[in-house]
Amino acid sequence: MERWASNDLLVGRPLVSTDLSLETERSSVRVTYQGSPGTVIEAMVLNAFPNCIAAPQKRSEGALETVQSSLADKAVLTIENSSIGSFHQSYDLLLSHNLQIVQEVHMDVELCLLALPGVQKDDLQTIFSHPQDLAQCEHSLSNLGVSKKNVDHGAAGAEIISKQNLRGAGVIGSARAAELYGLNILECNFQDASPNVTRYLVLARTANIPKEYEQYKTSIVFGLEEGPGTLHKALVAFWKRDLNLTKIESRPNRGKPMRTLGTEKQFNYIFYVDFEASVAEIPAQNALKELELFRPERRKRHRREKETITRISQDERC
Template sequence: MVDLLKSREDIDRIDRQIISLLEERMDIAKNVAEYKISVGKKVYDKQREDEKLETLGSLASNEFNKHAAQELFTQIMSISRKLQYTLVKTESVSKSFEAIDKLPITADTKVVFFGQEGTYTQQCMEDYFGTDIDSFNELTFRKVMEAVKEGRADYGVLPIENSSTGGISDIYDLLLEYDNYIVGEHVVQIQNALLGLEGATIENLKTVYSHPQPLMQCAKFLEEHDYIEKKEYLSTAASAKKVMEDGDITQAAIGSKKAAGCYGLKILKDSINFDNTNCTRFIIIANQKIFLKDANKVSICFELPHKSGTLYNMLSHFIYNNLNMVKIESRPINGKNFEYRFFVDVEGNLCDAGVINALRGIKEEASSVRVLGNIKKE
């Protein structure tokens, strides 16, 4: 049997050779980048890489090593491209974003929020902008997006993610559709209460109205009271208003304590959400490509070719540039069954070299990429 120390010495010797060859290969990749700059050729040459993997695989003496060689060279070529992107310096996807010191907020600033008087979104808006602003409401997410896009409001406030039930997928889709940008975020504690008319009791309820999100956040309570029919409605506040207007004591709404006060309802039961730490993250949107100089979270969206390994390869741009990914969501692409677009949040600022490098690589290798915003995280 060969001695362990001897084997390790041999491995160390081979590894030194690999490093020296790797450095030599990287220097040649730099020459390739210079050539590509001079003729305007793209860094990524898929056909060349596929051919190389085929040839290199065939040099190995058994199936295990063939797979190993192909895996290793997939990584080596991916790293060689990353080096080339830093040299080729293609136009950054974030180039048109403007860094600012503070969000412009004046007495004339108009803010649109989702829902109506008494929604959690209104509470978020007041926490974020204070109460001395000119605000109006819209009853759907789409209408909030529209008002911001058309400039009828400078900012919009929308929920994007709940701690118990996850991402609010409609918002992701609408962000892309309307070309609006995320410029801020705020997290609000959500304690959902069951609201009813004077004289109503939980035992005698027949119907409960609320927005689909709070209905999900209160799923356990509603399962335990399955004689109450759940009905999705526009917003928590709109549900409270409906119960008040219908004047039927068998109806209830799920919403905030504030909504109870706004619409003259009483609290039949407080905190019926299944998770006591329930909170929602709201986003502040604008139709301007602006970000704070001290922003530290970048949100991007990309689409990938429908092939194995593409997501892994795309995420490698964050890992290689030492960026911490804090969120990933996928959404189906309409018209392309079972193809997905990914929404990713990473820590960083659009001015950071690592962020610029990662975005360059993703722009070259994804089917499409967009920066949705760069905000200061809470």
């Protein structure tokens, strides 16, 4: 399905994606995410689901719990950014919630430097934003010589500056946040790198897996027992079957953080792996069976259609 942004603040190239959730495309679909009106993630949601009922939450965990308890149909989770890497908390949330990844969207994020009308860059002493957004603008901020203050998201910082009339403060956020809170855009594309692509996962309670063959991406998470070369052996199971691994991420095993190797104590890890295949395909099934030979603790498995790359410009002035 092809979708275009209809909001003037969300002008960009077509968004192309296929949704594997059981929920049909309808105006009443409820999509939840961490944020509020004016956040970058809101732009992604409104483009991917233009007729949805947006249901922002204060925390990502709350968004996932809302879907898990059937109070919303889908949750959007930020998983990775091309400038700063993985969002580790999101990986932990995937493991702790019983939801399926049904869609993946890439968005070229354009961050703006915002301030009250009449304020210039030289007037700025403090910059508000989410820690991840601040990290994406680290070099640009160092050139300004300002202090940084963490808030839940850029829209929250914009609201603080507007309500408290903070003329010595700016915020890194979206062009829509500037419009909502009466701020000026001092600089578009304020992030250090362009393109600045963020990867989002869409989660639902269940997934509708078509029987016909299509290109899919599958995500698994597993733990491995002690022993030399066990991770290598696990990954060879995919190599032998020509299955392309697109992502490997390790996280400490919170349930069993340490393990003994000989006389030494070492960190114990779990591994998140994405590969390009459907679990309905024989090569993928055989790879997963071989993976079991190493007695891994395979926790979860997700399958969705292989993602497409999209670009969403947040403001035609940028």
